[in-house]
Amino acid sequence: MSVTQPRTAAREPSAQKVTPQTLLDRKRSHQPITALTAYDYPSARLVDEAGIDLILVGDSLAMVALGYDSTLPITVDEMLHHARAVRRAVRHALLVVDMPFGSYHTTPEAAVANAIRFVKEAGAEAVKIEGGATRASLIEQLTRAEIPVVGHIGLTPQSLNRMGGYKVQGRSIPAIESLLADAAAIEGAGAIALVLEGIPREVAARITAAAGIPVIGIGAGPDCDGQILVFHDLFNLTFSPGAKFVRRFADAGALMREGLQHFQSAVQDHSFPNDAESYHLPIEVAEHLAETITR
Numbered sequence: 497m498s499v500t501q502p503r504t505a506a507r508e509p510s511a512q513k514v515t516p517q518t519l520l521d522r523k524r525s526h527q528p529i530t531a532l533t534a535y536d537y538p539s540a541r542l543v544d545e546a547g548i549d550l551i552l553v554g555d556s557l558a559m560v561a562l563g564y565d566s567t568l569p570i571t572v573d574e575m576l577h578h579a580r581a582v583r584r585a586v587r588h589a590l591l592v593v594d595m596p597f598g599s600y601h602t603t604p605e606a607a608v609a610n611a612i613r614f615v616k617e618a619g620a621e622a623v624k625i626e627g628g629a630t631r632a633s634l635i636e637q638l639t640r641a642e643i644p645v646v647g648h649i650g651l652t653p654q655s656l657n658r659m660g661g662y663k664v665q666g667r668s669i670p671a672i673e674s675l676l677a678d679a680a681a682i683e684g685a686g687a688i689a690l691v692l693e694g695i696p697r698e699v700a701a702r703i704t705a706a707a708g709i710p711v712i713g714i715g716a717g718p719d720c721d722g723q724i725l726v727f728h729d730l731f732n733l734t735f736s737p738g739a740k741f742v743r744r745f746a747d748a749g750a751l752m753r754e755g756l757q758h759f760q761s762a763v764q765d766h767s768f769p770n771d772a773e774s775y776h777l778p779i780e781v782a783e784h785l786a787e788t789i790t791r
């Protein structure tokens with residue numbers, strides 16, 4: 497799509513529109529699923545045009561894009577603001593929006609009402625919720641309300657206070673058994689996919705092999721049906737070293753620092769803006785102005 501086309505063109509469904517069925521087909525044919533976060537229009541546009549299968553408006557945006565210390569403070573309204581910008585950019589990928597902490601932890605009625613806001617106000621095609629077997633009945637209710645759900649277990653950042661830090665989960669036999677049971681409960685409740693975060697490779701491989709739904713990993717090793725990363729981690733646009741699972745596929749941070757230096761020195765040495773980058777008066781007006789000034 498050319499940049500001169502109206503932005504509303506982004507809403508026309510594309511021929512290769514990714515649906516939950518596409519992801520399932522990928523699992524079954526062992527073609528890895530690609531997924532990334534996006535929090536705004538330009539990043540979502542880049543990710544979608546690159547042909548990534550799934551775009552998540554992750555609540556990690558609280559930390560990565562809004563500067564909060566954890567994902568816990570972000571609200572439904574803040575998530576919606578970003579999700580709506582991403583929606584305007586995405587025509588190919590499946591668009592999933594994270595339900596933030598507190599938006600599904602009180603009553604099922606409140607949770608369904610919040611999820612409906614993501615569908616109606618931001619065009620979400622699915623919502624993601626963190627937690628295992630304890631979320632099964634909520635996943636059933638959301639699914640009955642025609643809202644596809646992506647589950648998320650392992651290192652669940654909204655459990656920060658319970659976990660006591662962003663720690664790898666599922667390292668003991670009881671913890672592994674819980675994760676296997678959680679994955680089965682999430683699938684049984686009707687989830688369309690499952691995110692596994694921060695667990696040993698061997699455990700993720702077991703869960704993926706047992707699951708009938710696509711399993712997308714982050715810090716869960718290479719044996720999942722797909723991989724997801726945070727956009728800003730991929731491009732080194734964060735201000736901390738990043739977890740072990742982060743690979744910097746390109747250094748946009750360095751590129752931006754370099755560009756900033758160039759701007760600063762060009763302004764200071766008067767080389768920006770040059771004459772061609774300036775507006776000019778019509779010749780008659782310029783002459784009149786020159787006379788006016790010299791009078």
Ligand SMILES: Nc1nc(=O)c2c([nH]1)NC[C@@H]1CN(c3ccc(C(=O)N[C@@H](CCC(=O)O)C(=O)O)cc3)CN21
Pocket residue numbers: 556559560567651653662663664694726728729734738739740741
């Ligand atoms: N930029 C960014 N990327 C993310 O993937 C991400 C966020 N922010 N914010 C929300 C959560 C928090 N995440 C994190 C943050 C830190 C670690 C981390 O440092 N983990 C330790 C594990 C130590 C252990 O238990 O062995 C590590 O060394 O990787 C992991 C996930 C993942 N999510």
Ligand SMILES: CC(C)C(=O)C(=O)O
Pocket residue numbers: 533552553554555556557594648691693714724725726
């Ligand atoms: C990293 C992904 C899985 C996530 O939950 C987020 O971005 O919030």
